[in-house]
Amino acid sequence: MNIFEFYFNPKETKKNIFCQHFSFLPKNLYEENIGPFFLFVSFKFFSPKEKLFLEEFLRFFKKEFFKNQKNQLTVFKDILKKVNYFLEEKTKEGIPLLGNLQLAIINFKKQNFIFSKIGSIDFFLLRNKKIFDLAKKIKIKKRDKIISPFFNYIFLGKILKHDLLFVMNDYLADILTKEKILEETKKQTSFSETAFRKILHSKKEKLKKAMGLCVVFDFSSGFEQKEEPISRLLSFIKEFELPFFFYEYLEKFKEKKELILIFLFLFVLFLGLILFS
Numbered sequence: 499m500n501i502f503e504f505y506f507n508p509k510e511t512k513k514n515i516f517c518q519h520f521s522f523l524p525k526n527l528y529e530e531n532i533g534p535f536f537l538f539v540s541f542k543f544f545s546p547k548e549k550l551f552l553e554e555f556l557r558f559f560k561k562e563f564f565k566n567q568k569n570q571l572t573v574f575k576d577i578l579k580k581v582n583y584f585l586e587e588k589t590k591e592g593i594p595l596l597g598n599l600q601l602a603i604i605n606f607k608k609q610n611f612i613f614s615k616i617g618s619i620d621f622f623l624l625r626n627k628k629i630f631d632l633a634k635k636i637k638i639k640k641r642d643k644i645i646s647p648f649f650n651y652i653f654l655g656k657i658l659k660h661d662l663l664f665v666m667n668d669y670l671a672d673i674l675t676k677e678k679i680l681e682e683t684k685k686q687t688s689f690s691e692t693a694f695r696k697i698l699h700s701k702k703e704k705l706k707k708a709m710g711l712c713v714v715f716d717f718s719s720g721f722e723q724k725e726e727p728i729s730r731l732l733s734f735i736k737e738f739e740l741p742f743f744f745y746e747y748l749e750k751f752k753e754k755k756e757l758i759l760i761f762l763f764l765f766v767l768f769l770g771l772i773l774f775s
């Protein structure tokens with residue numbers, strides 16, 4: 499599994515909303531039994547008070563999420579109960595979370611996929627050239643009894659090899675849906691950062707108003723995740739942008755970077771011998 503973070507017009511996003519993604523990856527066999535956790539956090543209004551709350555919440559979550567070694571669903575339910583209690587207590591302390599905080603908790607264990615969310619965070623699954631809006635499925639289940647003003651349902655699913663999962667804030671989702679970005683992406687045989695950037699570049703004028711974060715989970719390489727997400731800042735407002743062929747050369751450089759580094763080392767060594775002789 500590879501993960502990509504695409505921040506759209508980051509300067510504008512920072513001025514208007516707060517969006518960030520956090521990953522909690524297993525570091526030993528005990529933690530791998532539970533699987534990695536991912537948080538998608540967004541605030542409509544982000545002041546120093548919310549910043550302090552977020553820092554405290556991340557410390558709390560990191561402390562709690564690998565405590566339990568039971569099955570995946572039991573662990574997830576237990577975490578939601580603790581998070582609900584934490585959020586309810588912070589609300590009592592006067593931190594404006596209801597209507598302001600949008601939060602998704604995501605967990606993968608091999609092919610098993612679980613998530614829950616607060617607020618308008620959209621989930622789109624691309625499978626076999628079809629797009630599934632998972633948020634719509636959740637809205638149907640909202641008729642169930644609400645036990646908390648925060649997390650009150652769990653979505654369960656299976657991930658298949660070559661699936662793509664897109665998670666993004668609702669404002670960005672509306673624009674990408676309107677401009678059929680996912681429709682273009684699903685035509686690709688496999689996900690490529692360069693190809694995705696080209697699709698976005700073709701809609702550059704329309705994306706000047708796009709704000710927020712899109713996280714892409716790419717399962718073409720399997721289901722294990724051991725590396726931090728690859729983060730990219732996409733600005734469609736600036737007049738000057740690096741041409742896309744630059745990124746293609748960058749991809750080639752990544753593939754051959756070991757040979758290039760060896761060549762550079764030998765060149766520096768040779769240069770040093772000449773200077774000292």
